[in-house]
Amino acid sequence: MSAPPIEYDPPLDACPLCGSRDIHPFDYDFRGAHIARCEACGVRFMNPQYTDAYLTAYYSDYIPDGPGSPEERAFRLAQKTENIELLDRYLAPGRLFAIGCGDGVELSVARSRGWTVEGYDVDEATTRRVAQVTGAPVYTGDLFALPLEQGAYDCVYLDQVLEHPKNPAPYLELSRRLLRPGGMLYLGVPNIESLASRTKRVLGRLGLSRRRMRFYDTFHHLFYYAPSTLPPLLERRYGFRVVSVLGDPKPRAHPTVATRMWDRVVRHTPWLDSTMVILARPAS
Ligand SMILES: [Zn+2]
Numbered sequence: 001m002s003a004p005p006i007e008y009d010p011p012l013d014a015c016p017l018c019g020s021r022d023i024h025p026f027d028y029d030f031r032g033a034h035i036a037r038c039e040a041c042g043v044r045f046m047n048p049q050y051t052d053a054y055l056t057a058y059y060s061d062y063i064p065d066g067p068g069s070p071e072e073r074a075f076r077l078a079q080k081t082e083n084i085e086l087l088d089r090y091l092a093p094g095r096l097f098a099i100g101c102g103d104g105v106e107l108s109v110a111r112s113r114g115w116t117v118e119g120y121d122v123d124e125a126t127t128r129r130v131a132q133v134t135g136a137p138v139y140t141g142d143l144f145a146l147p148l149e150q151g152a153y154d155c156v157y158l159d160q161v162l163e164h165p166k167n168p169a170p171y172l173e174l175s176r177r178l179l180r181p182g183g184m185l186y187l188g189v190p191n192i193e194s195l196a197s198r199t200k201r202v203l204g205r206l207g208l209s210r211r212r213m214r215f216y217d218t219f220h221h222l223f224y225y226a227p228s229t230l231p232p233l234l235e236r237r238y239g240f241r242v243v244s245v246l247g248d249p250k251p252r253a254h255p256t257v258a259t260r261m262w263d264r265v266v267r268h269t270p271w272l273d274s275t276m277v278i279l280a281r282p283a284s
Contacts, residue, residue, distance in 0.1 A: 006031070012045075015038035015045070017223075017233060018041040027213055029213035035224065080106040081109050087110075087186055096118070096155040097178060098159075102126070102130075104138065110157075115154075127139065143171075154184065156175040156183070160188055163223050164223075173238065180282075181284060183282060184280070185278070185280045187277065188276070192225060192226050193228065227245045239283050241283045246277045247272055247275070248276060249263040
């Protein structure tokens with residue numbers, strides 16, 4: 001994939017997630033992207049952000065056309081199966097809406113486990129293909145204009161999505177509106193305060209990193225969350241009650257007793273993992 005030229009919007013003067021104007025430059029990375037921190041909610045975000053034109057060019061080639069190698073397919077299947085299994089521990093299968101459903105693996109997995117699934121993605125060709133393969137309604141276009149039934153979903157599922165949009169707030173507001181009382185929001189996002197990211201940040205600041213602050217993934221990630229920032233924000237501003245904040249250990253091709261034990265530790269120790277899962281119910 002050839003990278004489109006980088007263009008930026010004028011800088012934001014308020015935090016898109018909490019509205020505070022108390023935002024300050026925090027860091028920069030090897031690509032020249034600048035990262036701000038909101039002093040009110042603690043979330044970090046790229047500021048200035050990419051233009052829509054840059055992001056459209058970037059995402060036009062985002063989802064691979066082919067199914068990938070057998071190993072990649074097996075990995076993704078195992079990963080999505082673990083995600084849905086986690087969900088199944090908290091609620092019985094019902095209606096699930098996956099925002100950013102990509103190639104649709106989680107839709108297939110969820111359906112095979114008894115969920116009634118619907119999905120959404122920005123890529124038109126991919127959503128058509130996923131709808132054909134899964135037989136599920138898969139929407140594209142303006143997410144916020146879709147005729148979705150409010151208060152009707154048992155789960156709204158966003159895995160590796162909320163770090164991408166220029167304004168994540170409407171995604172959280174929509175998720176809250178779609179969930180029935182007692183339903184569950186599944187949010188998987190990179191954890192910018194993981195042990196690995198903290199270590200790399202120190203190395204970057206000491207000038208010991210070849211690609212400074214690469215872990216922000218500013219190629220396409222615009223928001224950077226941590227267990228200390230996003231869960232409180234969900235409760236204070238978006239009408240959720242956080243049930244669990246967990247690590248999201250990657251599936252292994254050849255698990256052993258030791259790796260299984262370690263992965264269980266990581267699951268319950270989110271700062272050890274570069275990805276976290278937040279499970280939250282609508283606050284009553
Ligand atoms: Zn904020």
